[in-house]
Amino acid sequence: MTPNASDAPLRVALVGYGLAGSVFHAPLVSATDGLVLDTVVTSNEERREEARAAFGDVRFAASPDELWERADELDLVVIASPNKTHVPLATAALKAGLPVVVDKPIAGTAAEARELAALAEDRGLLLSVFQNRRWDNDFRTLAALIADGELGEVQRFESRFERWRPQLKGGWRESGDPDEIGGLLYDLGSHVVDQALVLFGAAVQVYAESDVRRPGAAADDDTFIAITHENGVRSHLYVSATTAQLGPRFRVLGSAAGYVKYGLDPQEAALREGLRPVAGEPWGEEVEELWGRIGSGESPLTGGGTPVRTLPGDYPAYYAAVAAAIRGTGDNPVTALQAAAALDVLEAARRSAREGVSVTLLPHHDAEERRA
Numbered sequence: 001m002t003p004n005a006s007d008a009p010l011r012v013a014l015v016g017y018g019l020a021g022s023v024f025h026a027p028l029v030s031a032t033d034g035l036v037l038d039t040v041v042t043s044n045e046e047r048r049e050e051a052r053a054a055f056g057d058v059r060f061a062a063s064p065d066e067l068w069e070r071a072d073e074l075d076l077v078v079i080a081s082p083n084k085t086h087v088p089l090a091t092a093a094l095k096a097g098l099p100v101v102v103d104k105p106i107a108g109t110a111a112e113a114r115e116l117a118a119l120a121e122d123r124g125l126l127l128s129v130f131q132n133r134r135w136d137n138d139f140r141t142l143a144a145l146i147a148d149g150e151l152g153e154v155q156r157f158e159s160r161f162e163r164w165r166p167q168l169k170g171g172w173r174e175s176g177d178p179d180e181i182g183g184l185l186y187d188l189g190s191h192v193v194d195q196a197l198v199l200f201g202a203a204v205q206v207y208a209e210s211d212v213r214r215p216g217a218a219a220d221d222d223t224f225i226a227i228t229h230e231n232g233v234r235s236h237l238y239v240s241a242t243t244a245q246l247g248p249r250f251r252v253l254g255s256a257a258g259y260v261k262y263g264l265d266p267q268e269a270a271l272r273e274g275l276r277p278v279a280g281e282p283w284g285e286e287v288e289e290l291w292g293r294i295g296s297g298e299s300p301l302t303g304g305g306t307p308v309r310t311l312p313g314d315y316p317a318y319y320a321a322v323a324a325a326i327r328g329t330g331d332n333p334v335t336a337l338q339a340a341a342a343l344d345v346l347e348a349a350r351r352s353a354r355e356g357v358s359v360t361l362l363p364h365h366d367a368e369e370r371r372a
Contacts, residue, residue, distance in 0.1 A: 010323055011038040011074050013067050015089060016081035017047040020103050022054075023271050024132065024315070025080045030055060031277045032319040034327075038074060041067065064089055068096040076126075076326060079103060082172050083181035087112050090127065094119050099126035099326050104190040106336055108181045110343035117336035126325050128332050129339040130318065133191040134198060136265035137284055137313035138249055138292065143199060144311065145259055150294060152256025157196060157235040159250055161188040162243035168216055176218025183219035185210060185346060185353075188239035193342045193349075196227055196235040203227045203345050203361055210353035213242045225349045230363075250292070259308070260300045261292030267313040277316045284313025 012029050014021055017040050029037050039059045040051045048060055061067060067077060077093040078101045079086055087107045093100045100120070106129045107113045120127035133139060145151055168174055175182045185208075197203065205228035210220045222242045227235040238247070250261045267284050277283040288307070295305025317333075324330030348359040 009034055009036040010076055010326060011036055012076045012078060013039040013041065013061070013074050014078045014080060015041040015064050015067070016079070017042040017044070017051055018080070021078075021080035022047070022050065023268070025078050025101075025103070025130070026051065026055060027271055027276050028315055028319050029078065031279075031316055032323060033279065034323040035076070035319060039067065064092065067098075068092060071096040071098055074098055076101065076322070078130075080130075083108070083186065084172075084179050087116065090116055091119065094123050094125055094127065097123065097125070099128075101128045101130055101322060103130045104194070104339065105181065105186050105343060105346070106339045107343065108178075108186075110340040110347060113336050113340035113343055117340065120336065126322070126332055127336045128322055128325070129334045129336060131191070131194045131334045131339070132315050132318055133195060133265075134334070135314045135317050136267070137286055137310045138261045138263075138265060139195055140311040140314065141292065141308065142250055142252060142259060142261070145294065145308070146199065146252075150257060151252060151254030151259060154200070154233050154252060154254045156253045157200065157233060157250075158238075158248070158252065159192045159195060159235065160238040160240075160243075160247045161192055161249075162238060162240045162246045164244055164246070165241040166214060168214060174217060174219050174221075183221070183223075184239045184241060185220050185223050185225075185350060189223060189225065189237070189346055189349070190342060192237040192239060193225065193227070193345045194338075196229075196237060197338070197341055197345070200229040200231060200233040200235065202230040202341070202363060203348075204230050204363070205358055205360055206345055206348035206352055207358040208349035208352040210350070220353075223349075223353070225345070227345060257294050257296045258305075259292055259294045260305070261310070263290045265313045267315050271315075282312070283316065286310045286312075 029035050041061045043062045077098045079089045080103045086102050090100050090102050172180045173182045207226040210223040213222045222240045225237040248260050248262050252259045291307045291310050293300035293305035294308050298304025321333035325332045352359045
C-alpha cells in the first residue's frame with residue numbers, strides 16, 4: 001500500500017456485493033468524507049450492473065487475488081463476503097499490507113479472532129469489525145441514559161432482535177454446515193452480545209437455549225442467551241426468526257427506573273430503500289410515536305413513564321472513525337479483540353445449548369477487550 005497524501009481520499013476495495021456489501025458497506029463508504037469506493041469484488045454480472053448503476057466509475061475484480069496483486073493502489077479492504085471466508089480473506093489482506101474491515105462475525109472462533117488481531121498488530125495495520133448496531137438509535141439512547149444515571153444501578157438488560165419469517169429463504173445463512181457459520185446465534189447474536197458487553201462489560205457466566213423450529217431448517221432460528229456480567233448485571237438476549245408477536249427491542253430495569261423501547265432502528269430500512277446519508281442532512285431520525293419511555297411502577301403500554309427522544313442512528317460514524325484510525329487521528333471503533341470477547345460468549349452459548357449446562361468463562365486480561 002502506498003501511503004495516501006493526507007488530503008487524498010482513501011481508496012477502498014469491497015469484497016462481496018450481496019446484502020451486506022450492497023446495502024450497508026458500499027453506501028456507507030461512499031457517503032464518508034475521505035473515503036472513495038474504488039473496487040468491488042464480484043464475478044456476478046448482475047451485481048456488477050447494480051454496483052455500476054449506483055456508484056458510477058467503480059472498478060471491478062473477479063476475485064480477491066486481483067486485489068493483492070495491486071495492493072499499492074488501495075488503502076483499505078472491506079470484507080463483506082460469506083462468513084466462512086472472513087478469516088482467510090482478512091489474513092490475505094493483512095499479509096498484502098492492507099488495513100481491513102471485516103463484517104461480523106469476524107471469525108467462527110475467538111481463537112481465530114485473536115490470531116487475526118495478533119497478525120494485524122504485528123503488521124502495524126488496522127483490523128476493525130463492522131458492529132454497526134453500536135450506532136443504532138435505540139442503543140445510543142440507552143447508553144446515554146445509563147451514562148447519565150437516569151436508571152440508577154442497572155440490574156437486568158433485556159434485548160430482543162426478533163422477526164417473523166416462518167418461511168425459509170435459503171442460502172448459507174440457514175445452512176447447518178458448521179463451516180458456513182450460519183444460524184441466528186452467530187448472525188443476530190453477534191449484535192446483541194456485542195451491545196451487552198459494550199454496556200456492561202465482561203461476561204463470567206453464560207446459559208443458552210437454541211432451537212431449530214421451522215420445517216426444513218438446518219440452523220438455529222430461535223435462540224435465548226443469558227449472560228451474567230462481572231459487575232453483576234444480567235443480560236437476557238433473544239434472537240428469533242419465528243416470533244409471531246414481537247417484544248420490545250429493549251427492556252432495561254434499574255434501581256431507579258426502567259426504559260422500554262419498541263421498534264427497530266430505521267437506518268437499515270432506509271438503506272434498503274436506496275436512501276443515503278448526506279452530511280448536514282437528517283439521518284437515522286425516528287418519529288415521536290416510536291420513542292421509548294422511562295419510568296417506574298406501570299407498563300409503558302398503559303401510559304406509564306415519560307417519552308424519551310430517541311437519538312438519531314449514526315451508521316456513518318463507523319466509517320468516519322475507520323478513516324480517522326487509518327490516518328492516525330483517531331481510534332479503531334471496533335477492535336478484533338472486542339469481537340473475540342463476544343465470540344467467547346457465542347461459543348459458550350453454543351456449548352450451553354448443546355449440553356444443557358451453564359458455562360463459566362475464564363477472564364481474558366487484555367484491557368482492550370473490556371473497553372466499551
